[in-house]
Amino acid sequence: MSFASECKRELLKIENRKPCCIRAEHYGLLLFSRCFSPLEAQTVCENGAVARRLAQAAAVSGGVYAEVRTRLGRRSDSSYTITVPGEDARRAMLGAFGHDEMETVLRLRRENLRNECCPASFLRGVFLICGTVTDPNKGYRLEFTTPHGALAEDLAALLTSLPALSVSPSVAKRGSGSVVYLKESAAVEDLLTYIGAVNAAMTAMQIKMYKETYNNLNRVSNFETANLDKTYSASSKQLAAIARIYDTVGIGALPEDLRETAALRLENPEMSLREMSERLSISRSGVNHRIRRILEFAGNLPETGEKP
Ligand SMILES: [Zn+2]
Known part of the structure; x- marks a missing residue:
């Protein structure tokens, strides 16, 4: 009906x-x-x-x-x-x-x-x-x-x-x-x-509330998914850079602080910046700075994957 x-x-x-x-x-x-x-x-x-x-x-x-x-x-x-x-x-x-x-x-x-x-x-x-x-x-x-x-x-x-x-x-x-x-x-x-039509009005209200709750939940989960994707794609870029360093000059070519950061990232591809900053006991901007240096280091390596 x-x-x-x-x-x-x-x-x-x-x-x-x-x-x-x-x-x-x-x-x-x-x-x-x-x-x-x-x-x-x-x-x-x-x-x-x-x-x-x-x-x-x-x-x-x-x-x-x-x-x-x-x-x-x-x-x-x-x-x-x-x-x-x-x-x-x-x-x-x-x-x-x-x-x-x-x-x-x-x-x-x-x-x-x-x-x-x-x-x-x-x-x-x-x-x-x-x-x-x-x-x-x-x-x-x-x-x-x-x-x-x-x-x-x-x-x-x-x-x-x-x-x-x-x-x-x-x-x-x-x-x-x-x-x-x-x-x-x-x-x-x-x-x-x-x-x-009091019951019909109540039904309409309940459906509206349900739809609103559902939409809110959806928005939150879309937001989280989008953020996860962002973390993940950033992380995969970092992993590629670290792999490149391994394959060319070797991880030993990195200074101590960057080596520590690269190793942590390699072991934890999905770890957020916040978690990394906790593990490394430095600030988030510190982690960010180290990651940028790793990416730069990898970017300056020669294209061919041969160790010099
Ligand atoms: Zn009347």
């Missing part, structure tokens, strides 16, 4: 107790469905429970009968088509929420969200019918889709105006319709929590 479906399943379990909130949720479901129109129109929905909830909204708060038909897909995926038959019925449904059949542009009527408690229920209805959310393992995005541009703007304005939420949604055109979307993880979590 997708993360969005999990969210919806959680939201469908919530039972509104207050009449004002029941109506607000029903308004959200209907307004953002495609059947909230005086014209004959249908809403196609993949989630059977949401389809039933929409029909329930039409009956309880719109006072009309909505027909739900199942369309069986080729595999096990069926979808549901919801229509409100009869022009009079559709007019009555619009009227129940203060809308007029003559309206040319569909807008959000805030008077249907009577009390402070209502916007959460309204948004739950909106999310159920036209919302989706990306799996937090893949990214952070929650969006609502509607064919009505002005309605999208109204929804964005409502989201921005709610004191309980601090989100700044964006509105974009998509095809012939509009999308209202949030893309910051905190905003997505806040909205899910606000509309009642």
Whole structure:
């Protein structure tokens, strides 16, 4: 089951107790469905429970009968088509929420969200019918889709105006319709929590924390690997130089301090400068200086590997 479906399943379990909130949720479901129109129109929905909830909204708060038909897909995926038959019925449904059949542009009527408690229920209805959310393992995005541009703007304005939420949604055109979307993880979590998908919001937070920890660990280990590689490639250059000295003039040609350093390096190719400085009881810059002299010494040797 997708993360969005999990969210919806959680939201469908919530039972509104207050009449004002029941109506607000029903308004959200209907307004953002495609059947909230005086014209004959249908809403196609993949989630059977949401389809039933929409029909329930039409009956309880719109006072009309909505027909739900199942369309069986080729595999096990069926979808549901919801229509409100009869022009009079559709007019009555619009009227129940203060809308007029003559309206040319569909807008959000805030008077249907009577009390402070209502916007959460309204948004739950909106999310159920036209919302989706990306799996937090893949990214952070929650969006609502509607064919009505002005309605999208109204929804964005409502989201921005709610004191309980601090989100700044964006509105974009998509095809012939509009999308209202949030893309910051905190905003997505806040909205899910606000509309009642508390478990889904927790899951999203946990996944984000896990990803952050994992990324940090990865950064640290990349850093360490990079440093090891640096030590190792520096060390292999030194080993090559020491080998060259052995093969040409012999290690005895080096002064005592450099001989000691070369021997230590030869025995411990992966030893860090710090460890070498401890073993030789000199400073790190001292070790560095000796190594530089060894490299210089080897660099001045003749190209052919014959001892003079
Ligand atoms: Zn309420």
